[in-house]
Amino acid sequence: MQFRVLGPPGIYDDVRRASVQLTSPKQRALLGALLVRLGTPVPTEELIRELWGNNAPDKAGNALQAHVSRLRQQLIEAEPSRANTPRLVVRGPGYVLQARPEELDSVQFRLQVTRAKRLLAADPRAAALLLRKALGLWRGPALDGGSHGPLCAAAAARLEEERLTALEDLCDASLRIGRHExxxxxxxxxxxxxxxxxxxxxxxxxxxxxxxxxxxxxxxxxxxxxxxxxxxxxxxxxxxxxxxxxxxxxxxxxxxEPGAAGSGTAVATMEPAPGWPxxxxxxxxxxxxxxxxxxxxxxxxxxxxxxxxxxxxxxxxxxxxxxxxxxxxxxxx
Incomplete structure (x- = not known):
């Protein structure tokens, strides 16, 4: 299972090789808020603020519980073997989404960028390959279409800064290997x-x-x-x-990368999102x-x-x- 925040919040089923279809924008916002603090309980009050801001309904707690229940059921349907050990559970005064760090695309991105930085001076060609692969994980603005609350907004800003830094490093690597033209x-x-x-x-x-x-x-x-x-x-x-x-x-x-087209090395690429230049x-x-x-x-x-x-x-x-x-x-x- 892959959880995604480098673009709209989403879930990708590795076994079926298909995205798990979320049923509503609120469900996407909920997923994004839980992924920002993956493995850590997010208090109910914070989740309500992320989903509704200052316009929470009278029974926001009940509405949140309904969204959580639907998201949990979708996760179980994607992983029937975890029916008795669901990923999304109640813990303390909130909810926690459990996953291994490597199942989150932002963690994969950071690992590849870190490896590239270590190689940048000694092997800029290898660093460029890693950076292109890392940037290829992005499907749009971080947490796009999810919550606009303070939790997700801060996380999206941090991720965007990391993306721009990776682009700077990639341009640096390209200059180091003589690709200035x-x-x-x-x-x-x-x-x-x-x-x-x-x-x-x-x-x-x-x-x-x-x-x-x-x-x-x-x-x-x-x-x-x-x-x-x-x-x-x-x-x-x-x-x-x-x-x-x-x-x-x-x-x-x-x-x-020079000669990459016939090198046989697979490099992740991205299609422009609708409406993007x-x-x-x-x-x-x-x-x-x-x-x-x-x-x-x-x-x-x-x-x-x-x-x-x-x-x-x-x-x-x-x-x-x-x-x-x-x-x-x-x-x-």
Whole structure:
């Protein structure tokens, strides 16, 4: 059995080689919250907050219990041998989902990235293969379509940061093995999407320099120095490096290993999720407005992400205040 958080929360049945179909968005949100604390009890109050926020129904406890019961039954149907030892059980004041760490895709991702980091300096080619395999585990934004509560929001932010760091390491490995010409376009797109990440910009400048494009490399470095006050696009080739905040999703292209197509080595790949920009949509060729459209999409995604983060923080502070006020009243009494 595989449990997934690198994308929409989900369950994959290794035996049947099929995903377990979850019956409702609330069930997906519940699964995501339990997977964030895999093997650790999650209190009922936290789960209610993850599923309903400040709009919990009058009998939220009963509604939560019904969702838990349905999810437990689906897990048993996928693993009949565990009917007497279900994975999802009551423990203390909450619920716990039991699984081995290696059954969670985020653990697999971290293990492969850790191995790649150890190899990066000594064997960048092997490190690149591991990083491509790790990034291939992603099926979309972490915990996409699950809970927007503080528990899952914080976990999704941590995972996204780890994904971007892995992309930086992959670009580093590609530069170390002399793939600077192939990685330039990828880095241009990454700089467009993540202008605040200096490492992508430094890597782009280095790749351009190694390609003999000294003037463009200097322009990228000047852009980094004046990023705060200058929002004029820097053009490198047919791609404009825009200083606009935002984020690429799992369709960000991964530098290819030379000869990989005929090497017989299987490398995990991902299809673009519905509604995500394809690689070609990120290129601003002559006479097109692809980059302007992408810039606007990126801006909308950033504002949406900020709104969710602020909402989660507001919910957390509200819950904290609600816990403290009764305590003070008891003390004063």
């Amino acid at each position: 192939e990685v330039v376009r990828r880095l241009e797109e990454l700089v467009v999407a993540h202008p605040a990440r200096a490492r992508f910009r430094d890597q782009l400048a280095l790749a351009l320099q190694r390609c003999g494009r000294q003037g463009e490399a200097r322009a990228v470095r000047r852009g980094a120095a004046h990023q705060a006050e200058d929002r004029t696009p820097v053009r490198t080739g047919n791609v404009r490096v825009l200083r606009e905040p935002g984020s690429l999703r799992a369709t960000e292209p991964v530098p290819a 394809a690689e070609g949509d990120l290129v601003d060729g002559p006479g097109t407005q692809g980059h302007e459209l992408h810039r606007l999409r990126v801006r909308v995604e950033e504002l949406t992400s900020q709104q969710l983060a602020l909402r989660s923080e507001l919910q957390r502070l509200t819950a904290l205040l609600e816990e403290r006020v009764p305590a003070r009243r008891r003390d004063s009494a």
